Amino acid sequence: SAVISQKPSRDICQRGTSLTIQCQVDSQVTMMFWYRQQPGQSLTLIATANQGSEATYESGFVIDKFPISRPNLTFSTLTVSNMSPEDSSIYLCSVAPLGQGVQETQYFGPGTRLLVL
Amino acid sequence: QKEVEQNSGPLSVPEGAIASLNCTYSDRGSQSFFWYRQYSGKSPELIMFIYSNGDKEDGRFTAQLNKASQYVSLLIRDSQPSDSATYLCAVNREGAQKLVFGQGTRLTINP
Numbered sequence: 001s002a003v004i005s006q007k008p009s010r011d012i013c014q015r016g017t018s019l020t021i022q023c024q025v026d027s028q029v030t031m032m033f034w035y036r037q038q039p040g041q042s043l044t045l046i047a048t049a050n051q052g053s054e055a056t057y058e059s060g061f062v063i064d065k066f067p068i069s070r071p072n073l074t075f076s077t078l079t080v081s082n083m084s085p086e087d088s089s090i091y092l093c094s095v096a097p098l099g100q101g102v103q104e105t106q107y108f109g110p111g112t113r114l115l116v117l
Numbered sequence: 118q119k120e121v122e123q124n125s126g127p128l129s130v131p132e133g134a135i136a137s138l139n140c141t142y143s144d145r146g147s148q149s150f151f152w153y154r155q156y157s158g159k160s161p162e163l164i165m166f167i168y169s170n171g172d173k174e175d176g177r178f179t180a181q182l183n184k185a186s187q188y189v190s191l192l193i194r195d196s197q198p199s200d201s202a203t204y205l206c207a208v209n210r211e212g213a214q215k216l217v218f219g220q221g222t223r224l225t226i227n228p
Contacts, residue, residue, distance in 0.1 A: 001163075031214055042205060042220045043161070092160055096214075106151070106207075106216060108160040 004109035023093030140206030
């Protein structure tokens with residue numbers, strides 16, 4: 001399985017500021033996904049990060065609020081912009097390894113715990 | 118109707134018994150089905166995936182899929198206190214490179 005790291009692991013931010021979360025994988029992956037998990041809730045997909053093209057956003061999530069970069073096959077960033085307390089959540093990066101569609105495996109990073117005051 | 122539904126629990130099972138976790142899905146075109154385990158404060162960990170009707174066994178875990186009934190389950194035999202966690206069912210929709218998650222079932226194994 002892929003080894004995934006995320007930075008930062010947690011942060012406390014002031015409202016109106018922005019935070020960029022990094023996701024690094026130890027091997028090349030085709031698909032990278034960003035999820036949000038609000039307290040006591042399940043996972044909600046924010047967007048799919050595609051290497052070499054624009055990210056694909058889910059309903060209710062927009063690029064201006066959650067810009068994503070995917071410069072290569074092992075790295076992606078998610079920015080949470082103009083934060084409000086409602087953005088307090090765990091943000092998770094997930095990957096589908098090269099050669100394996102999402103039908104077979106998808107692995108999660110350790111997550112970034114964000115608290116917005 | 119939610120796309121993927123699970124009983125949120127909590128489900129309480131005595132140690133050594135079989136824990137049965139259930140999941141239903143609404144999209145008949147769904148192709149692949151996943152069970153993740155999530156300990157409190159941790160990220161989800163893949164336990165099993167299944168995409169053919171029937172049973173798939175891996176150690177103490179058995180996944181069961183019935184596409185006609187749009188139903189997938191996870192059985193945990195010889196339940197251990199370390200199995201206490203939230204179990205997330207996830208479904209891959211046909212033609213979509215992404216997963217849809219249920220709300221999770223919180224399982225507690227009592228010693």
